[in-house]
Amino acid sequence: MSNPKNHAGVSRRTILKTAGAAGAAFAATGLSTPAVFGQSRKQIRFLNAETSMDSIRALKVAAAEYERQTGVEVVIDSVPLGDVFTKVTTSLRSGSPYDIATVAFVGHVLLLANEGHLVDMTPLTSKHEWGKNILFPMDGKTYWYPYDYNLAWIYYRKDLYEQNGLEVPKDQATFLANAQALTKDNMSGSIFPIASNGATNWLSPGFLWAEGVEVFDDQWNIIIDSAENAPKTKAYLDFFGDLYKTMPSGTSQASYNEMLTGFTSGSVAHSAYAGRLVETIERNSPDLADKFGIFPYMDSAGSGKAVNHGYDGWVVLNTDAAEESMKFMEWFTENQLINFLHTAPLHFQPARLDIYEDQRWKAHPLIEKHAGLIDSMKGFLTDPDMTITAIDTQGPAPDLRPGKVFESFALSEMLQQKCLLGTSSDAALEIGAQKMRDAIA
Amino acid sequence: MSSKATFTLFLIIGLLVTLALIAAPVVYAISLSFYTMDSFVADPEWIGLANYARILSTGAFWNALGNGLVYSISTIVLQVVLGIGMALVLNQAFPGRNLVRGLSILPYLLPTVVIVLTFKWMVDGSIGILTKAIAALGLPPIHWFESPQAAMASSVMVSVWLWTPFVTTAFLAGLQTVPTSLYEAAKVDGTNAIQRFYHITLPMLKPVLTVVVLLRAVWTFNKFDVIWLLTGGGPVGSTEHLAILSYTTAFTKFDIGGGATIATLSFLFLAISVFIYFRIFPLDEEES
Numbered sequence: 001m002s003n004p005k006n007h008a009g010v011s012r013r014t015i016l017k018t019a020g021a022a023g024a025a026f027a028a029t030g031l032s033t034p035a036v037f038g039q040s041r042k043q044i045r046f047l048n049a050e051t052s053m054d055s056i057r058a059l060k061v062a063a064a065e066y067e068r069q070t071g072v073e074v075v076i077d078s079v080p081l082g083d084v085f086t087k088v089t090t091s092l093r094s095g096s097p098y099d100i101a102t103v104a105f106v107g108h109v110l111l112l113a114n115e116g117h118l119v120d121m122t123p124l125t126s127k128h129e130w131g132k133n134i135l136f137p138m139d140g141k142t143y144w145y146p147y148d149y150n151l152a153w154i155y156y157r158k159d160l161y162e163q164n165g166l167e168v169p170k171d172q173a174t175f176l177a178n179a180q181a182l183t184k185d186n187m188s189g190s191i192f193p194i195a196s197n198g199a200t201n202w203l204s205p206g207f208l209w210a211e212g213v214e215v216f217d218d219q220w221n222i223i224i225d226s227a228e229n230a231p232k233t234k235a236y237l238d239f240f241g242d243l244y245k246t247m248p249s250g251t252s253q254a255s256y257n258e259m260l261t262g263f264t265s266g267s268v269a270h271s272a273y274a275g276r277l278v279e280t281i282e283r284n285s286p287d288l289a290d291k292f293g294i295f296p297y298m299d300s301a302g303s304g305k306a307v308n309h310g311y312d313g314w315v316v317l318n319t320d321a322a323e324e325s326m327k328f329m330e331w332f333t334e335n336q337l338i339n340f341l342h343t344a345p346l347h348f349q350p351a352r353l354d355i356y357e358d359q360r361w362k363a364h365p366l367i368e369k370h371a372g373l374i375d376s377m378k379g380f381l382t383d384p385d386m387t388i389t390a391i392d393t394q395g396p397a398p399d400l401r402p403g404k405v406f407e408s409f410a411l412s413e414m415l416q417q418k419c420l421l422g423t424s425s426d427a428a429l430e431i432g433a434q435k436m437r438d439a440i441a
Numbered sequence: 442m443s444s445k446a447t448f449t450l451f452l453i454i455g456l457l458v459t460l461a462l463i464a465a466p467v468v469y470a471i472s473l474s475f476y477t478m479d480s481f482v483a484d485p486e487w488i489g490l491a492n493y494a495r496i497l498s499t500g501a502f503w504n505a506l507g508n509g510l511v512y513s514i515s516t517i518v519l520q521v522v523l524g525i526g527m528a529l530v531l532n533q534a535f536p537g538r539n540l541v542r543g544l545s546i547l548p549y550l551l552p553t554v555v556i557v558l559t560f561k562w563m564v565d566g567s568i569g570i571l572t573k574a575i576a577a578l579g580l581p582p583i584h585w586f587e588s589p590q591a592a593m594a595s596s597v598m599v600s601v602w603l604w605t606p607f608v609t610t611a612f613l614a615g616l617q618t619v620p621t622s623l624y625e626a627a628k629v630d631g632t633n634a635i636q637r638f639y640h641i642t643l644p645m646l647k648p649v650l651t652v653v654v655l656l657r658a659v660w661t662f663n664k665f666d667v668i669w670l671l672t673g674g675g676p677v678g679s680t681e682h683l684a685i686l687s688y689t690t691a692f693t694k695f696d697i698g699g700g701a702t703i704a705t706l707s708f709l710f711l712a713i714s715v716f717i718y719f720r721i722f723p724l725d726e727e728e729s
Contacts, residue, residue: 086692089481115482196675249566252587252676267567400479407694416677420587438499439694 042072044325047091049084049102049312054343062336069331072324081312082198088317092117097317099325103144104312105392106136107403112315113143119316121145124330129353131381133388134311136398143315145333146351147341150274150310151380151388152203157182157269159291168295171302172207172239175270179246182269189246190270191254191262194416196409199255201391202310203272205411206297208236209306209387215405215436216395222405222440225433235300237418237425244419252420264288272297274310275346275377278370289369294376296386307380309390311351346370349377401440408439467708473701480695492702501678501686502703506710509682511593512668513661516600517654523601524608524653525646529638531609532616542613549606556603557670560595589679592672596680600667604660608653615649616642651722655715662711683707 048059056078063074077098079087084101085108091097097117103109112118125135125142131149135142154175160182161168169175179189193200211232217223224233244251248262260277262268264285271277281288296305316325332340338361341348345364355361356378367374380386392406414432417423423431474492476485496502531542548556563571564585575583586592619642627637643650665684668674674681674689681689683703691700 085695086481089695093481111480111482117482196673249572249582249584250586252584253672404694412675413677416675420676421589 042321042324044072044074044099044321044328046074046076047084047087047098047101048076048078049081049104050343051078051080052343055340058336058340058343062332062339065336066328066331070327072328074328088112092317097319099319099321100314100316100329102312103315104310105403105406106144106311106398107392107400107406109136109144109313109315110138110398110400112317113138117318118143119318119322119326121316121326121329124326124333131351131353133309133393134351136393138398144313145315145329146311146313147337148312148348149351149381149388150202150312150347151349151377152206152272152274152308152310153294153296153380154206155263155271155273155277155292155294157288157291158293160187160269161293168293169298171298172300174302175298176239176242176246179243179270183246186267188248188262188268190243191247191251191259191268192240192243192272193254193259194240194244194251194412194419195253195255196412196416197255199259200412200415201406201409202308203259204240204415205391206272206306206308207239207299208233209308209389210297210299210304211236212299212304212387214394215391216402218396220395220399220401220440222433222436224436225429230429233429234425237414237428239300240415241418241425252416263292275349275373276344278346278373279344279366282366294373296380304387305383305385306387306389309388309393313351346373346377353381404439405436408435410435410439470701471705471708473697474705476698478697481697485698488698492698493706496699496702496706501681502683502706504678505681505683505686505703508593508678508680509662509684509707512596512600512664512680512682513658515593515597516604516661517657519597519601520605520608520657521650521654523605525612527605527609528612528616529642531613546606546610548603549610551603553603553666554670557599557667560599560602561671564595586672587676589676592676592680596668596671599671600661600664603667604657608657611649611653612646615646619645648724651724655718658718659711659715663707683710 046059046063048056050056050059056076059076063076067073077087081102081104084103085105088098088101088103088108103112109118120141121144122137122140122142124145130146134146134149136144156168156178160166161178164181166178166181167174169178181189183189192204194204213224213229213232213236215222215224217226223229248268250258254262256273259271259273260280263271263273263277264280266285266288278289278292281292296307298305314329316322316329319325337352338355338358341350341355341361342364345366350356350361356374361367380388390406391411392402394402394405410432413435414428417428417431418425473485475487475489477488477492478485527545531538531545535541563569564583566572566582572582575581584591585595623641623645624637627641632640662682663684665688668680668682669685669688672680674685684707687700687703687707689700690696690703
């Protein structure tokens with residue numbers, strides 16, 4: 001056995017001394033740091049989910065300007081939208097929550113508010129007039145600041161309609177016939193996603209809403225297969241099964257990107273999206289910029305019409321910096337919101353109605369160029385016959401249950417059963433409705 | 442420091458790292474399976490084994506377990522067959538052998554996302570090179586992801602493409618330890634190539650085969666990225682295995698307890714399988 005005293009090296013006493021000194025130094029540093037920072041600077045942590053370079057830049061410019069004016073540092077972290085809620089919740093759990101965060105589900109707003117993590121933003125939202133079905137108040141209070149609608153509607157190729165003598169459809173049969181008529185060798189008649197993803201939940205149920213189908217009753221029972229709704233839902237599935245035959249190969253996996261590229265590459269005659277598609281056309285396929293038109297989702301009778309929600313907004317979390325965060329949000333929404341909206345001028349469809357009349361917002365070249373499109377977009381908000389809803393905003397009040405149905409991808413399952421496996425509409429509806437019930441059980 | 446002190450120091454460091462990065466998260470994940478949590482925000486509520494009863498009674502769990510077995514077994518069988526075949530070829534002397542050996546491992550060196558996206562572009566319905574080639578041959582188009590069987594076959598194919606080089610390399614290393622005198626003696630005895638393969642090569646490769654199958658089984662059963670990137674578990678859940686089900690349950694539906702339960706059951710299933718595997722194929726030859 002070796003004697004530790006007899007060889008050169010580090011003794012146990014030395015290790016203990018070194019560790020002790022290091023620990024003392026670490027503790028001293030750790031203890032002194034908050035006081036130094038607390039005296040010298042204030043900081044707000046902002047979790048952004050709009051990850052385009054322009055949007056991030058706009059937020060960072062705003063943050064720098066705010067720091068210049070007030071001395072308060074605003075740190076912008078950006079993550080993809082799909083990861084934002086996990087990031088918010090894990091930061092809460094870790095004890096270092098963000099002060100402001102982007103959210104895209106009213107269910108998430110409700111969840112955070114119910115746990116006391118959100119600040120009432122009514123003092124900010126009450127200053128303006130808003131479009132319909134966007135504030136989602138809870139007990140009379142608004143816990144988020146929505147900045148866009150992201151309504152989903154249908155795009156069509158106006159030039160192909162003229163060449164083929166087609167009419168803008170008012171009912172689903174006409175729409176299907178148009179899609180079939182435009183399905184040719186190098187052209188697919190339409191594309192609507194059916195994969196188990198958010199794109200399907202956003203871009204494919206519009207026909208259901210136009211038909212007047214509801215997922216929940218006032219008691220939060222699933223009623224998509226009720227005596228009133230079942231025939232409409234089955235008709236929707238039959239219609240979609242036929243429409244799927246006009247879609248390109250690979251549609252079973254299509255997501256947001258395929259919806260954009262299919263239309264902008266000129267290989268699909270109908271697609272669904274919000275304003276991002278026009279921005280993509282302007283950037284990648286300017287020759288198509290005057291060859292497209294839009295219309296809302298339609299029902300089978302030609303009387304119902306709908307667009308699908310895809311809203312986004314900000315919440316202020318109940319942190320030590322909550323008061324400072326509210327001051328920042330007040331400054332930001334009054335002074336920088338339009339700059340931010342201009343980073344996706346047609347996609348970020350304003351939720352605040354006053355912005356549509358704001359000359360600063362209207363001065364953007366793309367908004368000026370597509371004034372007709374803007375009129376249609378605003379018309380969707382003001383048309384009393386237009387249904388604006390989504391899976392996650394179904395039901396009598398803001399609630400977690402529609403969010404759970406959304407995340408169960410039950411609608412995707414119904415569409416896949418119908419389009420990929422050839423399941424009857426009866427059976428597909430039964431499977432989907434059961435999946436919805438399981439999700440909220 | 443003495444060698445014993447050095448040994449103890451490194452052992453303690455190793456144990457601490459294992460404890461902090463492996464044992465603690467595993468214990469925490471297992472403990473979550475006994476709670477109900479709607480998200481990471483809400484306070485957890487103890488419910489005992491209720492999550493296990495709920496998860497085991499769902500069709501989705503058994504479907505995912507079945508998918509995982511189909512995916513793992515198909516992938517391993519194909520990888521082993523192709524890996525041994527390729528190793529036998531690469532073990533022969535031919536001009537440019539080292540270059541071919543280097544190239545053969547290339548897919549293993551590429552990130553999974555590159556392999557998956559390359560495959561998706563190759564089979565793209567409009568511009569895919571395979572799609573065009575199939576059309577040029579006058580064959581009907583293949584819908585790679587549109588039916589459950591095709592989606593599973595595509596997932597297996599990509600996994601085989603990605604991991605066969607690893608298996609090949611392992612077998613190649615094993616082949617180089619087989620004494621050539623055994624083959625020479627067998628040739629003198631009048632055996633043909635197939636007989637030499639079954640009576641010399643395979644038995645000599647058994648230790649490598651045992652380890653490779655075990656490692657590939659564990660990795661494949663838990664493999665998340667290939668299927669997630671390729672099919673997302675679809676269509677209609679046909680490629681959803683336990684790793685994906687656990688993830689979507691915990692992070693999409695925010696059923697944290699449910700997701701942890703699925704992960705724990707998957708862990709238990711693998712642990713029992715590995716135990717049985719070692720009983721059947723012990724690594725220590727003296728025990729067999």
